[in-house]
Amino acid sequence: MxxxxxxxxxxxxxxxxxxxxxxxxxxxxxxLLVVSLIKSNLFPILSLMLDSTVIAPFLGMHSWFLDEHSRSLFKKAHSLNFWEMPEQDDAYNQILNNAMVSDSNFLTDIILRECGDVFLGINSLIDVGGGQGGAARAIAIAFPQMKCTVLDLPHVIAEAPSDVHVSFISGDMFKYIPPANALFLKWVFHDWGDEDCVKLLKNCKEAIPPRDAGGKVIIVDMVVGSGLNEIVTRETHVLYDLFIMCVEGIEREEFEWKRIFMEAGFGDYKIISVLGVRSVIELYP
Structure with a gap:
């Protein structure tokens, strides 16, 4: 003790x-970890972080540094990448889904309270990679005039609960994103390298109307160096950058975000730093 x-x-x-x-x-x-004390407790997130499937890759980091072959820590440990594993392991799939729902329930309430005006005037919104619909459900309830849809992979959608506020579409965001007035991507881009992010952003740009017609992409992710200038914020940014390299992801500084935005053909963006270690980014075509 x-x-x-x-x-x-x-x-x-x-x-x-x-x-x-x-x-x-x-x-x-x-x-924050006690169910009875807080509605959106973060225990499922901690359970994912401490799961042996997630921890095991870091135990082989020394040999990974010496490996000439380019593959992620996660794939080196499990012979599957981070996104293939849930398709093969039902228990891990459930842990991952529960963690993402927990994060969405916790964070979306803060987004709606602190910067909910980013959703004003939107008639239709697709939560890309939205899992079981936690974030989309909260947004739909807050803005009942908005049609909210979740796009995710088949094995994720198969576990999604039926919901009167949200509809679900099975698909691959790297192949096609259905058209909508706006797109919402929470904690998605940091999982992927620049090349994949540019490809995803180009799909996003094709799915939304021009800026003068209300089209935009709403991103919730880390912007390293943004937010409160406190040691705990800076430390979390860099430590999570170290953690996410397990899946070949990256936490980006503003100039790195700007580079992939411009390469994908977007014209402007705005960073809103109200979420502690994460920020809301409004991205315009």
């Missing part, structure tokens, strides 16, 4: 009487 207290997992109740048994309590961080 002393180790967990020093680590910030628990706190000592200072009001306890001297000489009596120490009483421990939750911190503001660990309260």
């Amino acid at each position: 002393r180790v967990l207290t020093i680590s910030g997992i628990f706190a000592v109740d200072e009001a306890a009487s001297p000489g009596k048994e120490i009483v421990y309590g939750l911190t503001s961080t660990t309260r």
